[in-house]
Amino acid sequence: MIAELGHFSLILALCMAVVLGLLPIIGASRSISGWVAVARPAAFGQLLFMAVSFGCLTYGFLTHDFSIAYVAKNSNTALPVLYLVSGVWGAHEGSLLLWALILSCWTGLVALFSRNIPDITLARVLGVMGLVSIGFILFLLLTSNPFERLFPAPLEGRDLNPLLQDPGLAIHPPMLYMGYVGFSVAFAFAIAALLEGRLDAAWARWSRPWTNIAWMFLTIGIALGSWWAYYELGWGGWWFWDPVENASFMPWLIGTALIHSLAATEKRGVFKTWTVLLAIFAFSLSLLGTFLVRSGVLTSVHAFASDPARGLFILVFLAVVVGGSLLLYAIRAPYVKSSATFELVSKESAILLNNVLLVVTASSILLGTLYPLVIDALGLGKISVGPPYFNAVFIPLMAPLAIAVGLGMLLRWKRDNINVIALRVRWIVLACVAVSLLIPLVMPFYSWGAVLGITLALWTVAITVMSFVDRMGPQGFSWQRLQTVPAGFYGMTVAHLGIAVFVIGITLTSVYSVEKDVRMAPDDKLDMSGYIFEFHGVKQTQGPNYVAEQAFVTVSYEGKQVAKLEPQKRVYQVQKMPMTEAAIDAGLFRDLFVAIGEPLGNQGAWSLRIYYKSFIRWIWLGALFMAAGGLIAACDRRYKITPVAPKGIKGDSTDRSPLQRTSEVPADA
Amino acid sequence: MLIGLMVIGAGLATGFALKSFNENLMYFFSTTDVVEGKAPKDTLFRLGGMVIKGSVERPNDGLMVRFKLTDFSKDVTVEYTGILPDLFREGQGIVAHGKLNAQGVFIAEEVLAKHDENYMPPEVKGSLKNQSAPVAGQ
Numbered sequence: 001m002i003a004e005l006g007h008f009s010l011i012l013a014l015c016m017a018v019v020l021g022l023l024p025i026i027g028a029s030r031s032i033s034g035w036v037a038v039a040r041p042a043a044f045g046q047l048l049f050m051a052v053s054f055g056c057l058t059y060g061f062l063t064h065d066f067s068i069a070y071v072a073k074n075s076n077t078a079l080p081v082l083y084l085v086s087g088v089w090g091a092h093e094g095s096l097l098l099w100a101l102i103l104s105c106w107t108g109l110v111a112l113f114s115r116n117i118p119d120i121t122l123a124r125v126l127g128v129m130g131l132v133s134i135g136f137i138l139f140l141l142l143t144s145n146p147f148e149r150l151f152p153a154p155l156e157g158r159d160l161n162p163l164l165q166d167p168g169l170a171i172h173p174p175m176l177y178m179g180y181v182g183f184s185v186a187f188a189f190a191i192a193a194l195l196e197g198r199l200d201a202a203w204a205r206w207s208r209p210w211t212n213i214a215w216m217f218l219t220i221g222i223a224l225g226s227w228w229a230y231y232e233l234g235w236g237g238w239w240f241w242d243p244v245e246n247a248s249f250m251p252w253l254i255g256t257a258l259i260h261s262l263a264a265t266e267k268r269g270v271f272k273t274w275t276v277l278l279a280i281f282a283f284s285l286s287l288l289g290t291f292l293v294r295s296g297v298l299t300s301v302h303a304f305a306s307d308p309a310r311g312l313f314i315l316v317f318l319a320v321v322v323g324g325s326l327l328l329y330a331i332r333a334p335y336v337k338s339s340a341t342f343e344l345v346s347k348e349s350a351i352l353l354n355n356v357l358l359v360v361t362a363s364s365i366l367l368g369t370l371y372p373l374v375i376d377a378l379g380l381g382k383i384s385v386g387p388p389y390f391n392a393v394f395i396p397l398m399a400p401l402a403i404a405v406g407l408g409m410l411l412r413w414k415r416d417n418i419n420v421i422a423l424r425v426r427w428i429v430l431a432c433v434a435v436s437l438l439i440p441l442v443m444p445f446y447s448w449g450a451v452l453g454i455t456l457a458l459w460t461v462a463i464t465v466m467s468f469v470d471r472m473g474p475q476g477f478s479w480q481r482l483q484t485v486p487a488g489f490y491g492m493t494v495a496h497l498g499i500a501v502f503v504i505g506i507t508l509t510s511v512y513s514v515e516k517d518v519r520m521a522p523d524d525k526l527d528m529s530g531y532i533f534e535f536h537g538v539k540q541t542q543g544p545n546y547v548a549e550q551a552f553v554t555v556s557y558e559g560k561q562v563a564k565l566e567p568q569k570r571v572y573q574v575q576k577m578p579m580t581e582a583a584i585d586a587g588l589f590r591d592l593f594v595a596i597g598e599p600l601g602n603q604g605a606w607s608l609r610i611y612y613k614s615f616i617r618w619i620w621l622g623a624l625f626m627a628a629g630g631l632i633a634a635c636d637r638r639y640k641i642t643p644v645a646p647k648g649i650k651g652d653s654t655d656r657s658p659l660q661r662t663s664e665v666p667a668d669a
Numbered sequence: 670m671l672i673g674l675m676v677i678g679a680g681l682a683t684g685f686a687l688k689s690f691n692e693n694l695m696y697f698f699s700t701t702d703v704v705e706g707k708a709p710k711d712t713l714f715r716l717g718g719m720v721i722k723g724s725v726e727r728p729n730d731g732l733m734v735r736f737k738l739t740d741f742s743k744d745v746t747v748e749y750t751g752i753l754p755d756l757f758r759e760g761q762g763i764v765a766h767g768k769l770n771a772q773g774v775f776i777a778e779e780v781l782a783k784h785d786e787n788y789m790p791p792e793v794k795g796s797l798k799n800q801s802a803p804v805a806g807q
Binding site for chain 1: 675678679682683685686689690692693694695696697713715727730731732750751752753755756766
């Protein structure tokens with residue numbers, strides 16, 4: 001009964017989405033005020049029905065209703081409550097339902113928090129989001145209904161994939177989806193602006209906080225995924241250039257470009273059409289990510305669900321969204337001209353450089369991810385593109401990006417003098433290089449890679465601090481002036497410091513980590529970077545829904561015991577699936593990581609994987625800084641106070657709100 | 670001027686990307702391909718197949734493990750030193766990255782098994798299908 005209610009509610013949500021996707025957009029172009037006014041209530045209605053639908057599925061999990069096929073496949077009575085809830089999005093159907101719910105949430109939030117956006121614009125924005133929602137709900141209803149019944153109902157469920165039974169991964173998909181779907185807001189604003197033929201500072205200002213928040217969620221989602229892969233997959237790596245990881249990283253890169261390009265569009269009125277294009281691509285890549293993960297075309301550890309019909313649906317949907325929006329772009333963009341000019345040495349140029357680097361990086365990753373699929377589809381053989389390619393492309397592109405981050409903060413809008421800048425930063429540059437040359441001396445060995453990484457990080461920190469001090473004005477530091485610095489500037493500062501932390505993390509982790517697979521008999525010792533790992537044997541233990549072999553390893557440093565590690569090899573009882581559970585002693589400057597492999601011989605010896613990971617926490621710490629920066633920037637007061645716009649547009653297209661209309665749009669556009 | 674610089678930069682980047690792309694493509698071969706000498710020597714490639722039941726051995730109880738892969742037509746011996754993935758099992762499809770040595774033994778640098786016991790890597794499935802021999806023992 002509850003399942004049918006959920007299904008029915010989903011159909012009602014579809015009806016709402018159809019209303020939302022059609023009436024307001026038509027109403028906006030024909031000036032039918034009643035239809036425009038439908039947008040807000042329809043958005044709220046859609047959210048309500050999606051929430052009910054999602055609630056019904058969650059209820060099915062909590063009550064172990066195995067007559068629902070999806071619950072039977074992904075749950076079990078022995079499953080802890082946390083995983084009953086996260087099990088809702090543990091597989092294909094439920095995660096799609098979560099996606100659609102989050103889309104409704106974003107739509108509802110836009111409807112709620114955009115009181116100062118003209119009704120006509122808002123109607124178009126919500127309408128576009130409604131159209132996207134139609135696609136997703138149809139996809140659910142036609143190919144992946146989570147409420148399908150199973151008859152006869154089994155007595156016991158088949159359990160959630162043990163890999164997903166982890167707190168980090170329980171919240172990873174919602175975060176990632178908040179990010180993916182959040183780009184639909186920037187996308188909708190861009191499409192609405194194209195429909196309206198009006199790309200001005202106000203449009204960029206409306207998009208910015210939403211884009212920042214979406215980007216923040218995506219950043220957290222990716223960081224969580226990376227952290228999970230590190231401790232759960234038992235390989236001790238933090239990024240594998242796995243196609244599914246790439247699928248989430250590409251929208252992130254484009255989203256990062258979008259944030260910066262939006263800033264330039266808002267402040268200076270440049271790069272307007274480029275910004276629109278980035279918004280379209282950021283969302284398209286989010287859809288592509290879904291397609292890649294959910295269609296089963298990938299050989300990947302993450303591609304949990306696969307079904308060709310679903311892949312086809314998403315592919316067609318993707319073609320409609322990308323094709324449609326690019327068509328609209330081709331029709332409307334030529335009328336939009338950026339009248340503002342800037343010189344070669346200016347903040348605009350630095351932002352352009354940032355954008356070019358980010359887009360080139362995303363394109364290279366796209367090439368490496370899609371090329372094998374295309375070759376395979378054409379029947380030209382099976383190939384794969386390994387991590388060496390991605391590293392070879394990524395690192396040379398990211399190093400100039402780190403330099404550009406500093407330049408972008410130093411340079412002023414419109415025009416600046418390179419000689420003055422050079423004079424200001426020469427000592428800073430020298431100091432950065434000098435310190436970076438010294439730091440590897442205290443490390444186990446000297447590495448030029450480390451010098452480069454540290455230089456880039458120090459440069460970013462130095463310039464970020466310097467531009468912050470500049471911002472405080474010539475009188476120097478005071479608490480009052482600290483409060484006058486806008487939140488947007490604080491956000492940028494924090495995010496850019498995050499880049500420095502992140503760069504330190506990846507550099508030192510990749511240079512100074514030590515990894516060894518070894519055979520150890522009880523009481524064997526292994527010396528790694530001064531840490532003595534001692535193996536004390538393995539014994540059986542019992543968990544709530546698994547049995548495990550648990551090893552005991554103690555680690556001492558300079559004669560003192562620093563950690564007791566108990567890695568496990570679990571076998572989950574329902575699916576009889578073995579799982580390596582690594583034991584990690586985490587620290588700000590180093591992690592000690594031990595995972596066990598298998599017994600070797602019958603003397604109690606095991607194969608062990610022992611890693612010393614230097615500075616690995618800094619990678620995720622940096623990502624958290626960036627996410628925090630995105631959040632702080634989104635809270636900027638400017639986004640709340642917009643020019644007072646009387647909402648008198650109803651029924652009369654000539655009576656538009658007197659928001660500053662810039663001259664670059666034809667008067668009758 | 671600015672546009673010119675950007676174009677040059679993008680061109681260079683594309684050039685480098687394509688170069689390293691070409692250098693890092695890894696081709697997939699089936700065990701039959703390897704036995705028939707179609708696979709390259711001294712180049713990394715991916716080998717896929719089914720782990721033959723009873724073929725897994727650990728000489729000297731050490732970290733080195735040796736097993737045979739098959740596509741139900743020809744077999745290839747694989748050697749790997751290290752810890753195998755959780756779902757590596759006899760009778761299951763796997764993919765390994767590595768090189769052939771002079772004796773025709775595949776020295777794997779990495780062994781991949783999917784986290785699903787019924788899973789068969791698509792390449793392995795394809796190469797098994799291509800063999801006319803019936804899938805014995807399945």
